[in-house]
Amino acid sequence: MTYSIVVNGETRRVDVPERMPLLWVLRDSLGLKGTKFGCGVAQCGACTVLIDGQPTRSCITPISAVGAKKVATIESLPSDGTHPLQKAWMELDVPQCGYCQAGQLMAASALLAKTPNPNDEQIDAAMSGNLCRCGTYNRIRAAIKSAATNGRRG
Amino acid sequence: MADTLTTPGLDRRSFLQISALAGGGLVIGHFVPDVLAQGPQGPGGPNAASLAPNVYITIHPDNTFTIIAKNPETGQGIRTTLPQIIADEFDVDWAQVKVQQADLDPKFGGQTEGGSRAIPSNYRNMRVVGAGGRLLMVNAAAAQWNVPASELTTGGGAVTHTPTGRKATYASLSARAAALPVPDQAAAEAALKDPKNFKIIGQRIRGVDNLAIVTGKPSFSIDVAPPGMLQAVFVKCPVFGGKVASANVDEVKKLPGVKHVFIVEPAGQGNNSLASGVAIVADNWWIANDARTTLKVTWDEGAVATQSSVGYATQASDLASRSADTAPPPGGRGGAAIGDVQAAFKTAAKVVEAEYMFPLLSHAPLEPQNSTAHFKDGRIEVWSPSQTPSTQHPALGAGIPRENVTMHLVRAGGGFGRRLVSEYDIEVSRIARLVTEERAAAGLPSVPVKLLWTREDDMAHDQYRPSGYHYFKAGLDGAGKLVAYRDFVASTASVIPSNEFPRGFCEHVTISSAAVSPFDVPTGALRAPPTNGVSFVKQGFIDEVATAAGQDPLQYRIDLLNAPAGGGPQGGFNPVRARGVLEAVRDMSDWARRGQLPKGTGKGVAFQFAHAGYVAYVVELAVDANKAISIKRVWCAVDIGRQIVNPSVSENLVNGAFVEAMSHIMNWEITIDKGRVVQQNFPQYQPTRMAQVPKEITVKFLTTDFDPTGLGEPALPPAVPAITNAMFAATGVRIRSLPLAKHGYRWA
Numbered sequence A: 001m002t003y004s005i006v007v008n009g010e011t012r013r014v015d016v017p018e019r020m021p022l023l024w025v026l027r028d029s030l031g032l033k034g035t036k037f038g039c040g041v042a043q044c045g046a047c048t049v050l051i052d053g054q055p056t057r058s059c060i061t062p063i064s065a066v067g068a069k070k071v072a073t074i075e076s077l078p079s080d081g082t083h084p085l086q087k088a089w090m091e092l093d094v095p096q097c098g099y100c101q102a103g104q105l106m107a108a109s110a111l112l113a114k115t116p117n118p119n120d121e122q123i124d125a126a127m128s129g130n131l132c133r134c135g136t137y138n139r140i141r142a143a144i145k146s147a148a149t150n151g152r153r154g
Numbered sequence B: 001m002a003d004t005l006t007t008p009g010l011d012r013r014s015f016l017q018i019s020a021l022a023g024g025g026l027v028i029g030h031f032v033p034d035v036l037a038q039g040p041q042g043p044g045g046p047n048a049a050s051l052a053p054n055v056y057i058t059i060h061p062d063n064t065f066t067i068i069a070k071n072p073e074t075g076q077g078i079r080t081t082l083p084q085i086i087a088d089e090f091d092v093d094w095a096q097v098k099v100q101q102a103d104l105d106p107k108f109g110g111q112t113e114g115g116s117r118a119i120p121s122n123y124r125n126m127r128v129v130g131a132g133g134r135l136l137m138v139n140a141a142a143a144q145w146n147v148p149a150s151e152l153t154t155g156g157g158a159v160t161h162t163p164t165g166r167k168a169t170y171a172s173l174s175a176r177a178a179a180l181p182v183p184d185q186a187a188a189e190a191a192l193k194d195p196k197n198f199k200i201i202g203q204r205i206r207g208v209d210n211l212a213i214v215t216g217k218p219s220f221s222i223d224v225a226p227p228g229m230l231q232a233v234f235v236k237c238p239v240f241g242g243k244v245a246s247a248n249v250d251e252v253k254k255l256p257g258v259k260h261v262f263i264v265e266p267a268g269q270g271n272n273s274l275a276s277g278v279a280i281v282a283d284n285w286w287i288a289n290d291a292r293t294t295l296k297v298t299w300d301e302g303a304v305a306t307q308s309s310v311g312y313a314t315q316a317s318d319l320a321s322r323s324a325d326t327a328p329p330p331g332g333r334g335g336a337a338i339g340d341v342q343a344a345f346k347t348a349a350k351v352v353e354a355e356y357m358f359p360l361l362s363h364a365p366l367e368p369q370n371s372t373a374h375f376k377d378g379r380i381e382v383w384s385p386s387q388t389p390s391t392q393h394p395a396l397g398a399g400i401p402r403e404n405v406t407m408h409l410v411r412a413g414g415g416f417g418r419r420l421v422s423e424y425d426i427e428v429s430r431i432a433r434l435v436t437e438e439r440a441a442a443g444l445p446s447v448p449v450k451l452l453w454t455r456e457d458d459m460a461h462d463q464y465r466p467s468g469y470h471y472f473k474a475g476l477d478g479a480g481k482l483v484a485y486r487d488f489v490a491s492t493a494s495v496i497p498s499n500e501f502p503r504g505f506c507e508h509v510t511i512s513s514a515a516v517s518p519f520d521v522p523t524g525a526l527r528a529p530p531t532n533g534v535s536f537v538k539q540g541f542i543d544e545v546a547t548a549a550g551q552d553p554l555q556y557r558i559d560l561l562n563a564p565a566g567g568g569p570q571g572g573f574n575p576v577r578a579r580g581v582l583e584a585v586r587d588m589s590d591w592a593r594r595g596q597l598p599k600g601t602g603k604g605v606a607f608q609f610a611h612a613g614y615v616a617y618v619v620e621l622a623v624d625a626n627k628a629i630s631i632k633r634v635w636c637a638v639d640i641g642r643q644i645v646n647p648s649v650s651e652n653l654v655n656g657a658f659v660e661a662m663s664h665i666m667n668w669e670i671t672i673d674k675g676r677v678v679q680q681n682f683p684q685y686q687p688t689r690m691a692q693v694p695k696e697i698t699v700k701f702l703t704t705d706f707d708p709t710g711l712g713e714p715a716l717p718p719a720v721p722a723i724t725n726a727m728f729a730a731t732g733v734r735i736r737s738l739p740l741a742k743h744g745y746r747w748a
Helices: A022-029 A084-091 A101-114 A120-127 A137-153 B078-090 B118-145 B171-178 B185-190 B210-214 B249-253 B285-293 B309-323 B341-347 B392-398 B423-441 B455-460 B531-548 B553-561 B575-588 B591-596 B647-666 B719-731
Strands: A002-007 A010-015 A048-051 A054-057 A070-072 B016-020 B026-030 B054-059 B065-069 B097-101 B152-155 B158-161 B166-169 B230-236 B243-247 B258-264 B277-282 B297-300 B336-338 B350-358 B370-376 B379-384 B405-409 B449-452 B468-476 B482-491 B508-515 B601-610 B613-623 B628-639 B697-702
Touching: A002 A022, A022 B285, A048 A101, A054 A101, A084 A101, A084 A137, A084 B210, A101 A120, A101 A137, A101 B210, A120 A137, A137 B647, B054 B078, B054 B118, B065 B078, B078 B097, B078 B118, B118 B152, B118 B158, B118 B166, B118 B171, B118 B185, B166 B171, B230 B258, B230 B285, B230 B423, B230 B455, B243 B277, B249 B258, B258 B285, B258 B423, B277 B285, B277 B423, B309 B350, B309 B468, B309 B482, B341 B468, B341 B482, B341 B508, B350 B531, B370 B392, B370 B423, B379 B392, B379 B423, B392 B405, B392 B423, B423 B449, B468 B531, B531 B553, B531 B601, B531 B719, B553 B575, B553 B601, B575 B591, B575 B601, B575 B613, B575 B628, B575 B697, B591 B601, B601 B719, B613 B719, B628 B647, B628 B719, B647 B697, B647 B719
Parallel strands: A002 A070, B065 B097, B230 B449, B379 B405, B482 B508, B628 B697
Antiparallel strands: A002 A010, A048 A054, A048 A070, B016 B026, B026 B054, B054 B065, B152 B158, B158 B166, B230 B277, B243 B297, B258 B277, B336 B508, B350 B468, B370 B379, B370 B449, B468 B482, B601 B613, B613 B628
């Protein structure tokens, strides 16, 4: 089947089976490797992308369900790392292995878009679907707060 | 292991080798003696090839520097910390440095991640590499200006002659340096900085891959995608050791997008071997994986299909009731027999007995196992996430000599010991060869192949942290002092903790074991083996002993440490350092006032000596009437010697170790039924999530006058018993088996 989807502001055409999850379309058809495969059952959040601004597990979202909605992946953030969240992530040296962090950043960006100044409970609620096997949660929380502060200043 | 510096035939004059670059740069090559193998699991010891000159530093004409990171990076920060050490001694600014990952090459010596060995094995070597380079630049400037080297200083990649104010960049000195005799090892050693002058070592240098990670650049093994690559899944028998009897290969081959389907014959022995299975290769991975729904395999499940966790536990209990007190003297698996334990139990004022158990665990790194290989003209090129990359694995898989293997080390999405075993490298190499051969038969050129496991494959085919069944008995004298101690281990491939505290601080000790048999679950090292489980049982039971003695459990440990007995401590354990971390964490946590905590809240303590490091925790937590646990505060004291190379990395590792311990405690258990793993994916094997983690984990690094050692592992083991001991303090309920979810607990 041929599908036309909007990814990071660009219309992309792909010819893939209708059940193929968006994750594999992004990674293997479009070569956008930033979105990660962790579990395939929407439990770990490594595959989180935004669909019309909503954090979504791309590993269980079939391509046929995307339609005209706008998909944003980690590659939609500035490639020089100047988004307040990216800056905070680097400044606070959040990553260990780094594998989950694209998903964490997408979940965090959706949170700040809706809740510019989140408290701990709001952060925990928004981020609880994203596993970090290395356990960088406290730095993730601190980086979200730092980005919220700097985003307001900016 | 021998220090290769003493190897006959090594020409000390060739310790440093230099060669000019076109355009005015310089490459500095070094002999780096590969001092130690990296821990018990890994290869990587010295070999003849490791004496070849190693290129670690390149000076570019614009006075920037490329520094090689030699070890695999799986999240422990080593790609940042080892180059930091070189850069500091070379005396350049970190902003001038670009880090480049080394491929696998004997000239770099050991390139293994494991056993928290990277810092102790390389700290001095990397310093000497940098210092030798700096000395070369100083000598070049001395020759250029005809001044004594003693009048020269360095900094920011330049040499300064203070009396005259002259200054020259390393790049500008390159041509002259290339023509000079090179410093020898002794001169480089003598040129090492006084640590008080470190500018980069000890600093919070951010991870060198941070920008790539936050921008989603292809950085990980799973992202490797050479042109024309096909993708594969490898379907193995759910029962360990089971084999393919038959499979509907031809039917699966007909599916759209599927390119190759074949039965793979097993090869090799042990963890690093090739299992029997069916490979499906397709244009993209999802299509290959989706074809599994059409694949029908008849398995010959083999003998392991009769084994189960319930059976292992029953056997363990039977062994303990038969032979806990009469087990034979320690054999090949270790043990100890000191004094006369049975006599001491008879005369003890009080006897305490307890059974402890911890389960099999899977590693569950977030990036499932994968590897990419291209087989062409009898050679293979592999991009591997292994912690112990070795040409022997692709060579076994592809059936070619090791010298025909090229390996690239690619950042891995977590290791935790899982990638100490590299069967995915063997599998992908076999699959890549078969794909190339089938394509050649059809007149097609070779292509690379990526093998990617599913999460379910990963959980079903791990090398699991061995379970442990410990049967303890302690004898106390009238004053509550520990005088007799027995640890009987019904062994399921368990490591018998022969040297563990309180051995060395008790007059009469036996540590013995008997094997649960058959036990054919593949086992391996998980972060901090074997103390990741042993610390829970040992530090839990000593807490019980202290309670039985009516004493403060923290002070009870210190009192024992202060009074070596029964032959004293073994295995390099230094009781002064253990006491140091206990006293530090006592003071940090206001331990003395723990009695004033509200009902249902308690503080627990534990310490552990692991992988050359000493770590103690105090945990404060509350348990409510519904068994919901909230961890309020955590204090951690760490002694890994005189120098923390990177405090940001180190604090992150301690935080991560505690969070991992929470996973071990609450939800993680691998159970075996009919020879296969019951748990399939994260829903049955939940790691810790953000909301469950204490908001602050306070870490203090003690500075002691010992060589720096690693931190990937030591901070994990004592976190487990510190939590369960705090639960006892909060509730009076002693936790003797894990995970807690089995006992109805959950995180609040």
